[in-house]
Amino acid sequence: MIVFVSGAVRSGKSEIAEACAIRLAPVGRIHYIAAAPADDEEMAGRIRRHQERRAATAARWVVWEVPFSSRGLTASLRADDVVLLDCLTTWWAAELFVGDDWKTMKTADEAARRLLDEVRAWAGRCRAVVVVSNELFSGGVPDDEGTFRYMKTLGWLHQQLVAAAGAAAVVECGLLRVKKGRWPQ
Amino acid sequence: MRERYGVGDGSHIVWQDGYQAPYQAPDDVHGAKTVVLDGLEAAIRRVSDVDEWEKRFGDWRRWEAAAPGRTVVWIGTDVTQGIVPVDREERRWRDAVGLCYQRLAAMCSRVDRLWCGLAERLK
Numbered sequence: 001m002i003v004f005v006s007g008a009v010r011s012g013k014s015e016i017a018e019a020c021a022i023r024l025a026p027v028g029r030i031h032y033i034a035a036a037p038a039d040d041e042e043m044a045g046r047i048r049r050h051q052e053r054r055a056a057t058a059a060r061w062v063v064w065e066v067p068f069s070s071r072g073l074t075a076s077l078r079a080d081d082v083v084l085l086d087c088l089t090t091w092w093a094a095e096l097f098v099g100d101d102w103k104t105m106k107t108a109d110e111a112a113r114r115l116l117d118e119v120r121a122w123a124g125r126c127r128a129v130v131v132v133s134n135e136l137f138s139g140g141v142p143d144d145e146g147t148f149r150y151m152k153t154l155g156w157l158h159q160q161l162v163a164a165a166g167a168a169a170v171v172e173c174g175l176l177r178v179k180k181g182r183w184p185q
Numbered sequence: 186m187r188e189r190y191g192v193g194d195g196s197h198i199v200w201q202d203g204y205q206a207p208y209q210a211p212d213d214v215h216g217a218k219t220v221v222l223d224g225l226e227a228a229i230r231r232v233s234d235v236d237e238w239e240k241r242f243g244d245w246r247r248w249e250a251a252a253p254g255r256t257v258v259w260i261g262t263d264v265t266q267g268i269v270p271v272d273r274e275e276r277r278w279r280d281a282v283g284l285c286y287q288r289l290a291a292m293c294s295r296v297d298r299l300w301c302g303l304a305e306r307l308k
Contacts, residue, residue, distance in 0.1 A: 006301070139267030140279075141204075141227065159302035168301065179303055 001128045002119070003184060004161045007171035008135045014050060014086055016171050017132045021084040024128045024184050025060065028080025031073060031126075035066045035091035050086075066094050070118040077125040085119070088133040088161075092154055102146045112153040116160050123164075128184070131161055135170065203228035208241075211248035218254050220245070225261030225289075226282045233281040239288050246292055259289060263298075 003020060007013030021030050032054065054061050064073055073083070085091065092115060096102045101111040123129045137155065142148050162168045167181035176183065199217040201208045203224030214220055222228075222245075229238065242259075249255045265283045270276050290296045296308035 004301070138263055138265070140264040141224075141262055155301075162301035162303060168303070170300065179300060 001166040002123050002161060002164050003128055003130045004133070004158075004165040004168040005130065005171060005176075006133045006135050006158070006169075011135075011171045012174035013132055013171040015053070015174075016169075016176055017084060017086060017130050018053065020184055021082045021128075021130045024130070025080065025082040028078060028082060028127060029060050029062050031062045031064060031077070031081060031083045033064045033066070033068065033073075033083065033085045033091065035085065035087055035094065066091055067098075070121075074118075074121050074125055077122060079126065081126040083122045083126060083129040084132070085129065086132040088131055088157065089136065089154065091115075092157065093150065096150055096153065097146070102149055105149055105152075108149040108153050109156075112157055116157060119161070120164070128166075131165075133158060133161075207231060210241075211244050214248075219256045219258065220248075221258045221260065223260040225259055225285070226264050229282050229285055230278050233278055235281055235284045235288070238281075238285045242285075242289050242292055259293070261286060 003017075003024075005013055005017045005020070021032075034050075062076075077083070092112075095115055096108060096111055101107045119129060119131065133154075137151070142151060162180060165180060167178065167183050169176050169178045169180075169183060171177070197217050198219045198221060199214050200221045200223065203222065204227045205224075208222055208228055211220075232238070245257045249257045261282070263286075265279055265286075270279065290308060293308065295306070297304040297306050299305075
């Protein structure tokens with residue numbers, strides 16, 4: 001199953017997604033994909049806070065830092081496990097801009113399709129994949145080609161993931177608004 | 186789009202992409218039953234006169250009403266929910282988009298807000 005949760009900056013989506021992943025994995029492990037690069041002190045602090053929150057259930061957490069081998073992750077998954085991707089926006093930026101894929105719409109689309117296939121492959125091998133993403137479509141459409149293609153492909157990924165998801169929701173001010181399916185309890 | 190609005194069944198669709206080029210006027214579009222005007226906020230960036238847009242919305246509304254089975258679909262991104270831009274031109278554009286969307290929605294028979302492919306019907 002795929003669970004999709006999106007939200008604005010500081011909306012509380014990570015906390016809600018973590019709680020959801022813990023509920024979905026009563027016995028299995030939680031594979032946490034930490035996709036945010038610790039480029040500066042502020043970001044490092046943010047990552048530390050996330051790590052502290054996870055510490056209580058530390059034994060069952062397996063952390064995958066970007067860049068990681070998606071195939072390696074797929075191979076290590078067991079039926080009771082849950083994958084928590086936090087978050088799609090940073091992982092997709094890392095994937096799209098690591099090489100030249102962003103330079104044409106065609107190669108950007110192909111890269112997005114590959115990424116979607118990877119998420120689907122995980123979902124086929126474990127209990128659930130919880131995907132965290134961001135609401136970043138309301139600040140205008142960027143002029144520069146790279147960012148425009150990033151936004152367009154991210155929007156496409158959101159549509160595909162929500163279409164495939166058993167549950168999809170958006171978090172606003174820490175409040176969960178379920179848009180599709182039943183939220184895992 | 187085709188599924189949701191039931192406008193794909195054998196009818197000729199003309200898709201105008203506002204990100205690429207200015208829209209053609211109704212008189213310049215021939216043989217279409219469905220006209221989609223995509224990237225409205227980008228088109229408003231080129232021409233930010235709200236009254237001018239209201240006139241264009243009206244022109245398309247009349248084109249739609251002039252023959253049975255015609256549909257006009259407008260698609261725009263909501264760019265009005267970010268931080269208020271420091272740049273005056275950016276602010277004006279954003280205001281124009283919000284005002285145009287209000288006037289357009291008032292004319293439309295159906296308005297949907299889309300989130301990740303899920304439509305929430307507003308009107």
